[in-house]
Each structure stands twice: as C-alpha cells, then as structure tokens.
Amino acid sequence: MKKLLGPLAGAALAANVAFADDSTLTIAYNVSLPSWDATVGVSAVNPTIQSIYKSVYDQYIDQNPDLSFRPGLLTEWGWNEDRTKVFMEVREGAFWHNGDPVTPADVVWSLERAGKEETGNPIQFLWSTLGNFTVDGNRVEADVLRFDPTIFKWMAFLTAYVLPKDYYTEVGAEGFEKSPIGSGPYMVDEYVANSFVRLKRYDEYWGGAPEFEMVIFKFLPDASARVAEVETGASDITLEIPYEEYDRLAAKDGLNGVTTPVSDIGMIFINDVGVMEDANVRKAAAHAINKDLIVDRLLRGYGVPIDTLQAPEYAAFTAETTVAYDPDKSKELLAASGYSTDNPVKFKIQTTRGFKPKDYEMIQAVTGMWKRVGIEAEIEVYEIAKHFDLRARDALAPAAFYNWGNSIGDPSTSTGFSMFGPSPHSTWDTDDVDAMIGPLWGEEDEDVRIAGYQRVDAYIAENAMVIPLLQFVQPIIYRDGLSVTPHVANFLLPQNVSSN
Amino acid sequence: MARLLVTIGSIFLTLLGVSVVIFVILRLVPGDPISMMLPPGATDEVRANLERLYGLDKSIPAQYVIWLRNVAWLDFGMSTQFRLPVMEIILDRLPATLELVLLASLIALVLSFAFSILAVWLQVDSATLAIDGLAGLAQAIPDFLWALIFILAVTLFAPMMPVSGRFDPRTAQDFATNFYLLESLVTLRFEAFAELIRYAVLPALALGLPLAAGITRVLKGALEEAMAQDYVMLAQTKGKSRLAIVLGEALRNAMIPTIALTSVQLTFLIGGTVLIERQFSWPGIGSTAISAVINRDLPLIQGIVLVFALIFILINLASNELYRAADPRLRTSR
Numbered sequence: 001m002k003k004l005l006g007p008l009a010g011a012a013l014a015a016n017v018a019f020a021d022d023s024t025l026t027i028a029y030n031v032s033l034p035s036w037d038a039t040v041g042v043s044a045v046n047p048t049i050q051s052i053y054k055s056v057y058d059q060y061i062d063q064n065p066d067l068s069f070r071p072g073l074l075t076e077w078g079w080n081e082d083r084t085k086v087f088m089e090v091r092e093g094a095f096w097h098n099g100d101p102v103t104p105a106d107v108v109w110s111l112e113r114a115g116k117e118e119t120g121n122p123i124q125f126l127w128s129t130l131g132n133f134t135v136d137g138n139r140v141e142a143d144v145l146r147f148d149p150t151i152f153k154w155m156a157f158l159t160a161y162v163l164p165k166d167y168y169t170e171v172g173a174e175g176f177e178k179s180p181i182g183s184g185p186y187m188v189d190e191y192v193a194n195s196f197v198r199l200k201r202y203d204e205y206w207g208g209a210p211e212f213e214m215v216i217f218k219f220l221p222d223a224s225a226r227v228a229e230v231e232t233g234a235s236d237i238t239l240e241i242p243y244e245e246y247d248r249l250a251a252k253d254g255l256n257g258v259t260t261p262v263s264d265i266g267m268i269f270i271n272d273v274g275v276m277e278d279a280n281v282r283k284a285a286a287h288a289i290n291k292d293l294i295v296d297r298l299l300r301g302y303g304v305p306i307d308t309l310q311a312p313e314y315a316a317f318t319a320e321t322t323v324a325y326d327p328d329k330s331k332e333l334l335a336a337s338g339y340s341t342d343n344p345v346k347f348k349i350q351t352t353r354g355f356k357p358k359d360y361e362m363i364q365a366v367t368g369m370w371k372r373v374g375i376e377a378e379i380e381v382y383e384i385a386k387h388f389d390l391r392a393r394d395a396l397a398p399a400a401f402y403n404w405g406n407s408i409g410d411p412s413t414s415t416g417f418s419m420f421g422p423s424p425h426s427t428w429d430t431d432d433v434d435a436m437i438g439p440l441w442g443e444e445d446e447d448v449r450i451a452g453y454q455r456v457d458a459y460i461a462e463n464a465m466v467i468p469l470l471q472f473v474q475p476i477i478y479r480d481g482l483s484v485t486p487h488v489a490n491f492l493l494p495q496n497v498s499s500n
Numbered sequence: 501m502a503r504l505l506v507t508i509g510s511i512f513l514t515l516l517g518v519s520v521v522i523f524v525i526l527r528l529v530p531g532d533p534i535s536m537m538l539p540p541g542a543t544d545e546v547r548a549n550l551e552r553l554y555g556l557d558k559s560i561p562a563q564y565v566i567w568l569r570n571v572a573w574l575d576f577g578m579s580t581q582f583r584l585p586v587m588e589i590i591l592d593r594l595p596a597t598l599e600l601v602l603l604a605s606l607i608a609l610v611l612s613f614a615f616s617i618l619a620v621w622l623q624v625d626s627a628t629l630a631i632d633g634l635a636g637l638a639q640a641i642p643d644f645l646w647a648l649i650f651i652l653a654v655t656l657f658a659p660m661m662p663v664s665g666r667f668d669p670r671t672a673q674d675f676a677t678n679f680y681l682l683e684s685l686v687t688l689r690f691e692a693f694a695e696l697i698r699y700a701v702l703p704a705l706a707l708g709l710p711l712a713a714g715i716t717r718v719l720k721g722a723l724e725e726a727m728a729q730d731y732v733m734l735a736q737t738k739g740k741s742r743l744a745i746v747l748g749e750a751l752r753n754a755m756i757p758t759i760a761l762t763s764v765q766l767t768f769l770i771g772g773t774v775l776i777e778r779q780f781s782w783p784g785i786g787s788t789a790i791s792a793v794i795n796r797d798l799p800l801i802q803g804i805v806l807v808f809a810l811i812f813i814l815i816n817l818a819s820n821e822l823y824r825a826a827d828p829r830l831r832t833s834r
Contacts, residue, residue, distance in 0.1 A: 024670055032791055034581040042537045042581045042795050117549045122537050125546050177583050193582065193593070194791060195783035196669040216669045222779045225663050228651045232659035385531030385796050392535045392547070424544060 023213035025482075025494055028226040028235035032194050032219035036180035037173065038161040039113070040120045045158050047264075047405045051491040052217055055199060057182035058094070058162055060107070060155035065487040065496065067263065067313050067409045069153070073102060073162050073183065077152050079144070083444055086130060086151070088140045094206040096164045097181040097188075104140045108133040109165035111142070123159045126151065147442055149449055153408045185210045185495045194219060199494070207495075215494040230255065230477050237478040239492050243300045243357065246475035255477055260486035261304045262474045263407045265311055266356060268349070268366070268467040269391070269400040269418075269427040275347050276398045280337040281375075282464035284330035285399070286323050288373045294365055295470055298358045304471040308457040309404065309414040311471040313488050316411035316453040321461050330373040344376040350390075351401035353381045356472065363401050366469075392424045400427070403472065407489035411453035412441070419460060428465045511813055518809045519571070519802065523564050526798050532556065533580045533796040554580060567802070576806075577799035581791065586803035590785060594807065595678035596666060597773050597784030603681070603700050604708035604769060609762075611708070612715035620723040620750070621743050631716065638713035644775040646706040651779070654702070662699050664781040671695075703780040707772050711765050718761045722754035729753075755826045763819030767812045 029051075035043040038053040062072035076089035094102040113119050114127035121127060129151060132143040154160060162183065168176050180188050185207065186199035199215040218235060220226045227245050229235035231252075241249070250257030268285075275281050291305035310317040331340070339345040349367065353360035360381065367377045380397065382390070390396045406414045420437045421429035436456045443449035460466060476492065478484050485496040534550045551557040555566065570577060576586035619631045641649070654661045666680065667673055675683050681700070684693040726732065727750050735745045773786030781787070785804060792800040 026669075028664075032787075034579075034791060034795070035583045037583055041583055042533065042797075045537055118553070120550060120553045122546065122550070124549070125543055174584060190669075190672065192666070192669075192783045193589075194777070194787040195665045195781050198669050214670070218664050218669060218781060220664055220781050222651075224648055224651050225779060225781065228655045228663050231655050232663075234659075234662060234664070383531070383794075385536055385794070388535035388538070389531040392538060422543075424538060424547060 023211075024216065025212040025214070025237070025497055026216045026218065026229075026235045027492065027494065028220050028229040028238035029217045029492070030221060030223075030226065030238075030240040032221065033191075033197060033217070034193065036177050036188070036191075037163075039110070039159045039163065040122075045122050047158070047407060047490060050158075050407075050489075051493055052197065053161060054184065054491060055186045055215065055494055056180065056184045056188055058102075058184050059160050060088070060162060061152060061160070063156045063407070063487075063489055065485055065489075067407070067488045069156055072156070073107065074155070077155070083147055084144050086142050086144060088142075090138045090140060091206060092138060094183050095204050096167065096183050097202055098164075098167060099204075100164065100166065102162065102164075102183050104135045104138055106165045107140055107162055108135060110162045113163075114159060121159055123154065123157075126154055127159075147444070149441075149443060149446065150408075150410050150412050153410050157408045157413075186215055189214070210495045211498050212494060230479070233479065236482060237476065237484065237492070237497065239474060239476045241475060241477065243302045243475060246302075246477060247300065249477045254480050256480065256482075257475065257477050258484055258486055259302055259473045259475050260488060261311065261313070261471045262488055262490040263311060263313065263409060264403055264405045264472045264490055265306060265309065265414075266303075266359070266362065266401065266403050266469040266472060267309065268469065269396055269402055270464070270466055271394070271396050271398050271400070271427045272430055272465075274398055275345050278337050278345075279463055280333040281339070281345050284333040284339075284373060285370060285375055286461075286464040286467050287326045287333070288330040288369050288375065289366055289467065289469070290325045290369060291469055292325070294362055298361055298365060299470075299473075302357075302473040302475065304473070306468045306471050308461055309418060309466065309468055310411060310453075310457060311406075311409070314406065314409035314411065314414065316415070316450050316457065318454050318457075321454070321458045323461050323464070327369070327373050330375075334374045339374045341372070341374045344371070344374045346376045346378070347399060348380055348397040349377045349399040349401065350380045350382050350387070350397045352384055352387065355384050356403050359401060359403075362469065391427060394427065394429065396427050399467075405490065407491075411450065411457070415453055415456055415460070416440070419456070419466065430465075433460065433465065507817065511810075514813060515806060515809055519568065519806060520564070522802055522805045523567065524560060526796075526801060527560050527563070531796050533798060536796050537580075567799075571806075576803040579792070579797050579800040581795045581797045582800070586799050589788065589800065590803055590807055592678060593783060593785045593788050595680075596782060597770075597777070597786055599679060599681045600700060600704055600707065600773060600777070600782060600784060601766075601770055603697075603704040604711065605766065607704055607708035608711035608715060608769075611712040612719055615712075615716050616719040616723055617743075617746055617751070619720050620727060621746050623742075631720070635713040635716045635720075638709045639717070641710070643706050643710055643772045644779060646709050647703065647776055647779040650702045650706055661702060663702060666699055666783055667696055668699075703776050703782055706779075707769055707776050711762075711769050714765050715758060715762055719754055719758045722757050723750050726750035726753045752826070756823065759819055759822045759826055763815055763822075766815050766819075770808065770811060770815075 031048045033049055033052050035041055038044055038057055043049050059072045060074045062070050064070050073091050073094055074088045075091050079086055090104045090107050111127055111130060114121045115124060117124055129146040129148050130142040131145045134141050164181060167181055185202055185205045187202050189200040190198040196216055196218045201209055201213045203209045223241050226238040227241055230238040246257055249255050270276050270282055295303035295305055307323040308321050349363060351360055351363040363379055367379060370377055387402060404418060416437055417423045417425050419428050419433055420426050421434045440449050440452045474490055476484055476486060481500055483498050483500050534547055538547060574587055579586050579589055582589055615631045619628045651663050654663050677683050681696050684696060732745055732749055735749050773784060774789050777784045777786035778790050789804045
C-alpha cells in the first residue's frame with residue numbers, strides 16, 4: 001500500500017544514476033522470468049528460463065556447450081561399487097553473493113529440501129532417491145534409497161541448483177524471491193518482473209569473473225520487438241527470431257548471426273486409440289512425411305530431420321535407425337487396410353500455433369503430404385496449457401504435435417518418459433514397449449542401458465509409435481565486436497559471450 | 501446516504517458475481533497449473549502431491565469458499581508462478597498500468613479536442629475531410645497493430661526511441677513508489693520525467709490513438725450539432741468570434757455525449773493494456789495478466805480479474821457523476 005500512497009505523501013527522492021558503459025551486455029530475451037526460486041514451481045521446469053538461472057546460481061554439475069558434463073559446485077561425484085551409496089566432493093573456494101562460503105551443508109540442505117514433498121519441487125521423485133546424508137570435510141555421502149542411473153545427469157538439469165541454506169532460512173521463501181543470492185558468475189542487481197533483470201558481475205566467482213561488468217536481460221516475448229531492439233542497437237544480442245528475420249539481420253552490416261541445432265525436437269505424438277491401433281495407418285503416416293522438404297522450404301534449412309527421439313548430440317543417438325520418405329509404401333500400407341485417396345483414413349491432429357517456429361505451418365504441410373497418400377487429418381489448434389492437460393490425462397487426439405526438450409541428452413528423458421506407458425507424459429501405452437523400457441530404468445551398466453534404448457528406438461521407429469520430425473535450430477543475432485559460443489542445451493549464457 | 505449504500509452494495513454484488521464466474525470457468529477449461537509444472541518423469545503421486553500443496557485436490561465449491569474467506573481478509577492467495585502474494589503483485593504492477601492508461605487518455609483527449617475544435621472552428625471542407633480521414637484510419641487500426649507499426653517505424657526512422665520497458669534498465673531508479681511519472685513530477689525531477697515519457701510515449705500512443713479517433717468523431721459531431729442551435733446564433737449576433745462560441749458555448753453541451761463515450765472507451769483502453777504491455781515489455785498488470793493466463797496461475801488471474809472489474813465499475817460510477825455535473829437536467833431531477 002505504501003507504494004500506492006507514497007506520492008501523495010510527497011516523498012523526497014534521489015536522482016537517477018546512470019551506469020551505462022561499454023562493459024554492459026544487453027540481451028533481448030524471449031521469455032520473462034517470474035520466480036527466482038529455481039527449484040520450485042512452474043519456472044523451475046521451464047527450459048527457456050534456465051539461461052538466467054545459470055547466470056546467477058551454480059548447479060551441482062555443469063554442462064559444456066556440447067552437452068558434455070563438467071564440474072559445477074561438485075568437483076567429483078560417483079557411486080560406490082555396489083551402487084548403494086553416492087559421494088560428492090564439494091568445491092572449495094566458492095562463495096555466495098553475500099560473501100559467505102559455499103559449504104557441503106548447503107549442498108546437503110539443497111538436496112534434502114528438493115527431496116521433500118512439502119517443498120513442491122516438481123522433480124522431488126528423483127531427489128528423494130538419495131537420503132541419510134553425511135559430511136566429512138568437503139565430501140558428502142548419501143545412501144541410495146532407490147537406484148536411478150541418471151541421478152548425476154539430473155544434477156545438471158531442471159531444479160538442480162544449489163541454494164544458500166543460511167540465507168534462505170533467514171529470509172524465507174518470500175524474502176528470497178525479493179532478494180535472491182546465488183554463487184554464480186552474476187549477482188541480481190535489479191529485477192522488474194515482465195520487463196528486465198539487471199545483473200552485476202560477481203568478482204569473487206570461483207570460475208573467474210566474467211567479462212561483462214553488467215548484463216541486462218530485457219524480457220521481450222514479442223519477436224518483432226526483439227528484432228527492433230537488436231537492429232536499433234538498443235540490445236547487443238537476441239535469439240529465437242523468425243528465420244526470415246535471422247537471414248536478413250545476419251546479412252546486415254554491424255550484425256552477425258550464429259545458428260546451432262539444440263536439444264529440442266519437434267515430434268508428433270501418436271495416441272494408441274482408434275485408427276492408430278492399426279500399424280499400417282501409423283507406418284503410412286510416418287513414411288508419407290518428407291522431413292527434408294519441411295526443413296528446406298518451411299524452415300529455410302534451419303532444422304535437422306530426425307527419425308528417433310534422439311538428436312545427434314544425445315547419448316543414445318544412432319544413425320542406423322531411419323524411417324524413409326516413401327509415399328508409395330504409404331499407399332501400399334493404407335491399401336492393405338482398405339484405405340486410399342478415394343477412401344481416406346480420417347483422424348484429428350492437434351498442434352500449437354506460434355509456440356515453436358512454423359509449428360502450425362509444419363502440420364499443414366504434413367496433412368498435405370498425408371492427403372496425397374490417403375490420410376485425411378483434421379487440424380485442431382490448441383494452446384500449450386491444454387496440451388499438457390490432455391497429455392497428463394492421456395486424452396490427446398490420435399496425433400498431436402509437440403516439442404520435447406532434453407538438455408541432458410539422456411534417452412530416459414526422451415524415449416523413456418515420452419513412451420513408457422505409466423509415465424504421465426506418455427501417450428503411447430502398450431505392453432511391448434513398456435516391457436522393453438521397464439528394465440532400463442534401473443540398469444546399472446551404462447553401455448547396456450544406452451544400447452537398450454537404441455533397441456527401443458529402433459522398435460518404435462519400425463512400428464511408427466511416434467513420428468519424430470526434426471531437431472530445432474536456435475538462431476542468435478549479435479552486434480559486431482562480440483563473440484558468442486552457442487550452447488546445444490538452448491542456453492544463451494552471458495558468460496559465453498565475449499568481446500572480440 | 502441511501503444512494504451511497506445502494507451503490508456500495510451493488511459493487512459488492514457485481515464483484516461477487518464476477519468472482520464466481522471467473523473461479524468456475526478457470527477450473528472447467530482444460531489446462532491447469534499442475535500440468536504446466538510436471539517435468540518429464542513425474543509420477544501420478546507427484547501430481548497428487550502438487551495438487552494437495554496448491555489446494556486443487558478439493559471440490560470447486562470447497563476451493564471457492566476457502567478462497568472467498570481469504571479474500572474477505574484481502575488475502576488473494578499466492579501466485580504459483582511468481583511465488584509471492586497476489587495482492588502484493590497487483591499493488592506492485594497496478595501503478596505502471598494506471599500511469600500508462602492516464603497518459604494514453606491524455607493523449608487521446610488532447611488530440612481529439614484539438615482536432616474536433618479545429619474542424620468546427622475552421623469550417624473548411626479540406627480540413628474536415630483530412631480530420632475525418634485521420635480519425636477513420638486511427639480507429640480502423642487496433643491498438644496492438646499500432647504497436648507493431650510503431651515498433652517497425654522505430655527500427656526504420658527513430659532508432660533512439662525505446663520500444664521496451666518503462667525506463668532504461670542501465671539506469672538505477674530510486675523511486676519511493678511505483679508511480680514513477682507522478683513521483684518525478686511531484687518531486688520536480690524533470691529530467692527523469694522526460695526520460696520516463698520517452699519510454700511511455702509509444703505504448704501510450706498505440707493505446708490512445710483508437711480512443712482519440714472515437715472521441716473525435718463524437719465530439720466533432722456534437723459540436724456541429726451544438727453550433728446549429730439558437731443560442732449560438734444569439735451569441736453570433738452579439739459579435740462573439742466563432743472560436744469563442746465554440747469554446748464558450750458549444751463545447752459544454754457537446755461534452756455530454758463525449759463523456760458517455762469516453763467512459764465506455766476507457767474500459768476498452770484498460771483492456772487493451774493486456775496486449776500493449778506485452779508488446780512493449782511494460783511491467784504493468786496487463787502483461788502480468790497474460791503471463792498468468794499462459795502459466796495457468798489461477799490465484800493471480802482471479803485477483804487481476806477482480807481488480808479489472810473494480811476499475812471498470814469505478815470508471816462507470818465516475819462517468820455517471822461527470823454526466824450529472826455536465827447536464828443540469830440530471831442534477832435537478834435528483
């Protein structure tokens with residue numbers, strides 16, 4: 001209320017203080033950051049926000065731009081021989097933004113808090129697989145309550161941030177939202193929700209102080225505003241703009257562009273209902289899609305056609321599993337089930353519109369290709385919240401377009417969760433696939449586990465239980481004088497930007 | 501006194517009705533906040549736990565009763581995406597929206613009054629045609645398209661004009677309130693005021709232009725009608741100039757339909773902030789409403805809708821009072 005009534009009280013105010021200088025990096029960013037708790041709530045599982053979190057907080061384990069893993073606040077980690085315990089070596093010389101040292105107690109508190117149901121961490125089911133923590137010097141050990149072979153990969157993924165135990169306990173959840181501190185390369189200087197966040201370089205950062213003294217993320221969900229920002233020089237760098245604009249801006253004097261295939265794929269979920277129980281229909285739908293054409297014509301070449309749920313950078317990717325574009329084969333398959341262009345098989349396909357680049361246009365193209373072989377698909381546009389809701393209730397249409405991010409590149413977080421029947425994210429629920437994936441959840445031998453998922457992917461591709469389309473490409477435009485290292489995990493990290 | 505009590509009672513009843521409608525609709529449409537926050541690998545138990553945490557495991561009537569009981573104590577609940585009390589978020593963002601709406605209204609009023617008076621005063625066909633044409637164009641293009649046009653125009657012609665935010669993010673703002681414009685005026689910080697205006701002018705123009713066009717059409721028509729009345733001829737015979745007659749005689753009578761239209765249009769203008777704020781990254785209640793809807797932040801949507809409803813009611817009440825003040829017949833019939 002004070003904020004509302006303040007001017008009436010005629011408060012005396014200080015003048016503006018300008019900080020602007022050449023050491024400021026301004027990023028026209030595509031999403032807004034709603035919450036500073038990177039471990040709880042909707043924001044915590046939003047992949048597009050992670051760039052900001054990773055600028056302020058440290059993760060247990062970090063990732064290189066090619067998705068390979070590297071030490072974060074943990075310098076060493078692993079299991080004991082019989083996989084009943086884990087160990088983690090906590091980094092020395094790391095400090096919170098208030099100057100306090102990062103301690104093993106912070107790591108234990110963060111993991112324990114994440115594992116408690118009452119804190120509302122959406123990944124609680126995974127963090128609760130560890131318990132009975134002990135600390136000896138900088139070494140933390142814990143019992144493995146339920147073995148999960150991906151636990152350390154998850155330590156570089158969603159909600160895997162170490163928060164300051166003492167500070168958080170002292171200020172509480174609301175206090176932390178208003179005044180967050182981390183141990184990352186940048187400190188929060190000012191945050192205006194739905195407008196911008198200004199970060200200040202943290203000189204005591206254990207990884208060395210980053211180059212820019214100040215970083216500003218302007219929240220600009222409107223792509224035309226992002227284009228205007230970078231074109232007028234109001235921002236130094238932007239991302240996720242239409243590919244047509246990317247080509248135009250990259251060719252302009254004073255601007256440069258870089259594109260990278262990222263850990264985000266476009267796919268058509270198949271629901272095992274109605275006509276989709278007929279393998280001929282599914283296979284015909286898969287073989288009728290010319291993915292190369294979609295990438296070349298619709299996405300101006302900015303996409304990588306894929307045939308499984310593994311992008312080339314993922315651990316279980318293999319070029320051996322392919323699904324050929326073969327419309328004649330589609331016609332044969334449909335004919336075997338009594339369908340033709342005169343008597344087409346009919347079903348509904350759902351898609352978002354404008355959520356991903358050319359999503360609706362892609363599905364229009366797909367239905368056009370289907371029509372030529374004898375598939376008549378009616379397009380229904382839905383918003384992303386409805387997709388989540390329908391998917392959780394296993395009520396998606398027989399076909400539904402969606403994108404699936406997987407920045408740790410593990411097959412369990414792509415094929416596993418999207419195709420395993422009991423998973424709330426799976427639309428395909430059949431015993432054969434469940435029987436193949438089931439044993440892999442607890443497989444201790446990493447090579448066996450990866451090979452197992454490759455077999456599952458081949459089986460799924462052969463039977464067209466999902467239709468992977470393409471790996472998305474992230475476009476970044478930046479001004480002359482900067483050098484940008486793109487990140488396959490879709491991050492735009494200020495610490496990966498430098499002056500030439 | 502009785503009229504005041506009736507007015508207050510009707511406000512409460514309207515808000516209660518709005519709250520029931522929005523509460524039920526939000527829970528019936530597909531898409532809920534829990535589905536939005538379920539990551540890969542979440543089990544049904546995780547979903548059930550989160551539903552319990554956010555109170556969504558109870559029946560809709562039970563949820564409504566709990567919510568209404570808390571609202572009675574001005575507790576609108578916690579935002580699921582911002583993780584802060586809804587009331588705090590609304591009070592934090594509302595000033596930015598109110599200032600934007602105020603500026604847009606001022607622009608609309610200044611433009612419409614200037615053009616209407618000019619057209620009636622000059623009585624030149626070409627000027628009238630030009631003003632009618634401009635008004636038609638401004639009204640034909642919706643506010644969000646004006647926003648897009650301005651953003652593109654800035655890229656081509658005015659790269660120094662900002663297209664995002666409320667102030668330069670490189671600048672530390674030391675304001676005691678969130679009414680930055682008003683505060684900078686009250687405290688005589690004119691440099692800060694000019695800088696804030698520079699950031700506000702494009703979103704305010706985008707919002708205000710269609711409103712200006714609407715007011716211009718009504719005010720100009722009303723002025724022309726007034727100028728044909730007997731009292732105008734009487735004033736002319738007294739030797740008053742045409743401009744003096746327009747301002748001194750006709751304008752007062754032309755105000756009555758203008759007030760009625762402006763109050764209706766003002767509510768549309770507030771609704772328009774939802775898109776405009778998002779396009780210009782204006783940190784107000786409109787852009788907050790959009791992100792609340794996208795993320796299915798039920799407590800925040802409910803709070804914002806109630807605040808919008810309250811603002812609409814207050815605008816209507818204010819316009820009624822202005823109407824009475826402008827029209828002596830209504831005052832005497834009271």
